Amino acid sequence: xxxxxxxxxxxxxxxxxxxxxxxxxxxxxxxxxxxxxxxxxxxxxxxxxxxxxxxxxxxxxxxxxxxxxxxxxxxxxxxxxxxxxxxxxxxxx
Amino acid sequence: xxxxxxxxxxxxxxxxxxxxxxxxxxxxxxxxxxxxxxxxxxxxxxxxxxxxxxxxxxxxxxxxxxxxxxxxxxxxxxxxxxxxxxxxxxxxxxxxxxxxxxxxxxxxxxxxxxxxxxxxxxxxxxxxxxxxxxxxxxxxxxxxxxxxxxxxxxxxxxxxxxxxxxxxxxxxxxxxxxxxxxxxxxxxxxxxxxxxxxxxxxxxxxxxxxxxxxxxxxxxxxxxxxxxxxxxxxxxxxxxxxxxxxxxxxxxxxxxxxxxxxxxxxxxxxxxxxxxxxxxxxxxxxxxxxxxxxxxxxxxxxxxxxxxxxxxxxxxxxxxxxxxxxxxxxxxxxxxxxxxxxxxxxxxxxxxxxxxxxxxxx
Numbered sequence: 001x002x003x004x005x006x007x008x009x010x011x012x013x014x015x016x017x018x019x020x021x022x023x024x025x026x027x028x029x030x031x032x033x034x035x036x037x038x039x040x041x042x043x044x045x046x047x048x049x050x051x052x053x054x055x056x057x058x059x060x061x062x063x064x065x066x067x068x069x070x071x072x073x074x075x076x077x078x079x080x081x082x083x084x085x086x087x088x089x090x091x092x093x
Numbered sequence: 094x095x096x097x098x099x100x101x102x103x104x105x106x107x108x109x110x111x112x113x114x115x116x117x118x119x120x121x122x123x124x125x126x127x128x129x130x131x132x133x134x135x136x137x138x139x140x141x142x143x144x145x146x147x148x149x150x151x152x153x154x155x156x157x158x159x160x161x162x163x164x165x166x167x168x169x170x171x172x173x174x175x176x177x178x179x180x181x182x183x184x185x186x187x188x189x190x191x192x193x194x195x196x197x198x199x200x201x202x203x204x205x206x207x208x209x210x211x212x213x214x215x216x217x218x219x220x221x222x223x224x225x226x227x228x229x230x231x232x233x234x235x236x237x238x239x240x241x242x243x244x245x246x247x248x249x250x251x252x253x254x255x256x257x258x259x260x261x262x263x264x265x266x267x268x269x270x271x272x273x274x275x276x277x278x279x280x281x282x283x284x285x286x287x288x289x290x291x292x293x294x295x296x297x298x299x300x301x302x303x304x305x306x307x308x309x310x311x312x313x314x315x316x317x318x319x320x321x322x323x324x325x326x327x328x329x330x331x332x333x334x335x336x337x338x339x340x341x342x343x344x345x346x347x348x349x350x351x352x353x354x355x356x357x358x359x360x361x362x363x364x365x366x367x368x369x370x371x372x373x374x375x376x377x378x379x380x381x382x383x384x385x386x387x388x389x390x391x392x393x394x395x396x397x398x399x400x401x402x403x404x405x406x407x408x409x410x411x412x413x414x415x416x417x418x419x420x421x422x423x424x425x426x427x428x429x430x431x432x433x434x435x436x437x438x439x440x441x442x443x444x445x446x447x448x449x450x451x452x453x454x455x
Binding site: 002003004005006007008009010011012039068070071072 | 258
């Protein structure tokens with residue numbers, strides 16, 4: 001005699017998202033940095049900013065910081081990101 | 094002949110498996126990462142349906158939606174995990190209400206469960222349901238005090254693992270975690286206390302049962318058996334709160350204070366109630382940022398050394414809980430995960446008069 005048991009997981013089918021088109025060059029582009037605001041982010045993103053400008057000829061680097069580092073970025077940041085050519089986010093923890 | 098329960102497998106949306114025996118079930122579930130490492134009770138359709146009937150919910154009822162990843166939590170999936178954890182149907186209303194509370198936006202469930210900080214979800218029970226399910230509030234209250242609180246707390250974790258992928262190394266990025274992440278549920282000793290219950294102090298009607306959930310660190314036990322003065326007893330609790338502020342997190346939030354009968358008796362004799370205790374700790378549990386220099390964190394004081402921080406944003410943020418065995422001048426503080434980024438949520442446990450289980454409705 002068998003025992004019938006149920007699957008405890010969500011079994012959710014997650015929609016596969018299409019990645020944004022890849023850039024062939026960063027030269028002259030606008031890059032946005034989304035910081036979580038933790039202690040180590042200032043130095044980390046300052047270094048990323050310098051690398052982007054000096055090594056990749058990025059035209060503009062925009063730094064935005066979340067108000068709560070454990071929550072998603074605010075809608076205003078996401079809306080603004082639509083104007084960027086590239087967005088970079090990281091922990092900098 | 095009528096079956097024991099009106100259950101057909103197709104009443105559920107979940108995939109099912111026909112396995113040889115209970116031993117096979119253990120290995121099948123362990124091998125897929127669907128457990129916490131302990132044996133589970135096989136979640137048969139009959140056992141799952143019994144939980145759903147107890148709360149009068151159809152299988153596809155949405156308990157809530159995790160707001161960050163937008164994942165729906167259904168009664169069916171919660172019941173499957175409750176059965177696995179060892180819940181009886183009578184335990185399931187507590188599980189449902191706890192999850193409804195956890196899914197409130199102010200609880201920040203995703204942040205609390207994904208954080209490197211490694212907090213657990215503490216569940217505190219109030220009201221008559223404690224007695225109905227045999228939850229104990231005395232000996233070993235922060236350990237394996239009884240069946241009900243053990244399996245309810247375990248369900249919280251199993252459901253996180255299975256429904257929201259909060260497995261270690263997946264969504265759960267805890268550096269250390271703590272033992273409360275196996276099970277972390279207590280009941281307040283309302284009969285042994287003349288205070289308002291925690292739930293009543295948070296605006297739940299006296300006759301309702303309720304759960305309070307908090308994203309919480311591990312308990313920090315204190316002991317002071319050498320005074321009967323409320324101020325001196327509470328100075329020990331405040332010192333532990335200050336130690337947490339220096340060593341772990343300085344930010345204000347919901348701190349739990351667990352007070353066992355011996356300290357409560359001294360409070361009662363002196364006429365100190367919930368309000369007086371909260372006001373005293375609000376004044377005493379404070380540090381200046383400069384104190385970080387005494388614990389090796391001097392590099393981040395900067396020019397804010399004189400800034401004062403309080404453990405509690407207000408006296409009302411203290412979650413004072415009467416619990417513990419009869420002997421000993423012990424108590425505990427349970428710090429919040431990270432200040433007020435996640436807030437304690439209290440929810441009444443639903444009741445329904447003259448309702449029929451959906452599976453038996455005509």
